[in-house]
Amino acid sequence: MAFVFQVNCPGCFVYGIPVMNELFMKYENEIGFIGVSTAFEDFELNTEINTQLLLQDNKLTGETKKYYKSISEDVYLQKISFPVAFDSLKPTNEFLTNENVQVICSKNRNFTLLSADEKLMMLNNVKQYYDGLPFIAETFTLNQLSGTPSFIIFDNDYNLLQSFFGHEDKEVIELFLIHYGSLKITK
Numbered sequence: 001m002a003f004v005f006q007v008n009c010p011g012c013f014v015y016g017i018p019v020m021n022e023l024f025m026k027y028e029n030e031i032g033f034i035g036v037s038t039a040f041e042d043f044e045l046n047t048e049i050n051t052q053l054l055l056q057d058n059k060l061t062g063e064t065k066k067y068y069k070s071i072s073e074d075v076y077l078q079k080i081s082f083p084v085a086f087d088s089l090k091p092t093n094e095f096l097t098n099e100n101v102q103v104i105c106s107k108n109r110n111f112t113l114l115s116a117d118e119k120l121m122m123l124n125n126v127k128q129y130y131d132g133l134p135f136i137a138e139t140f141t142l143n144q145l146s147g148t149p150s151f152i153i154f155d156n157d158y159n160l161l162q163s164f165f166g167h168e169d170k171e172v173i174e175l176f177l178i179h180y181g182s183l184k185i186t187k
Contacts, residue, residue: 001023001031001032001033001034001151001152001153001154001173001177002033002034002035002036002151002152002154003016003017003020003033003034003035003036003082003149003150003151003152004035004036004038004087004139004140004145004148004149004150004151004152005017005035005036005037005038005148005149005150006037006038006039006040006041006042006046006148007037007045007046007047007050007051007054007060007061007062007064008042008045008046008050008061008062008063008064009046009063009064009148009149010063010064010066010067010068011148011149011166011167012064012148012149013060013064013067013068013076014067015149015166015167015168016148016149016151016167017076017078017080017149018078019151019168019169019170019173020033020035020082020151021078021079021080021081021082022170023170023173023174024081024082025081027177028082031177033082033083034082034083034084034085035080035082035083035084035085036084036085036086036087036139036140037051037054037084037085037086037087038086038087038137038139038140038148039087039089039135039137039140040137040140040141040147040148042062043089043134043135045061045062048086051084051086054076054080055080055084057075058075058076058077058079059075059076060074060075060076064076087137087138087139087140088137088138088139089135089136089137089138090135090136090138091134091135091136092130092131092133092134092135092136095130095136095138095141096127096130096131096136100141100142101123101126101127101130102123103142104126104130104141104142104144105119105122105123105126107143107144108122143160143163145163145165146163146165146166147165147166148165149165149166149167150163150164150165151163151164151168151173152164153173153176153177153180155180161176161180162176162180
């Protein structure tokens, strides 16, 4: 299971990290967990350095820091207990290969139903959209996530089975983990 967040995302800290911490503490011996710190905006704040400062010293940045200062906290009081990696950020010209654009378009369920001209138009629109960004977060973009926080359930072959965007109750995620066989039902 993956949890995708940005360090400049107050909702990730208020809603997402506590849920992921609870799931990790409860099920770390049954399923694999990874946090992915990403950047699809605010590239100057959502950095690997700010992620390291969070993990090492609980230091906050940007809007997240403003939110916690408004409630009289200067650091994040909850320790992140799950392992975290930083999403691979690539310059746009390196990321926008024909293969990657094809992967992005294939995430649209109707892509295979389009005519050849419609497919070409979609491919070009995707290239044009992403060409306007200075960097592209590989994991975030190739999985076509809606935003952060996002919870993603994968199978053993890393196929995406279910994703949740925004605030989601721990119990709902647990039901999907049981449904996909990641967890055994226990009493």
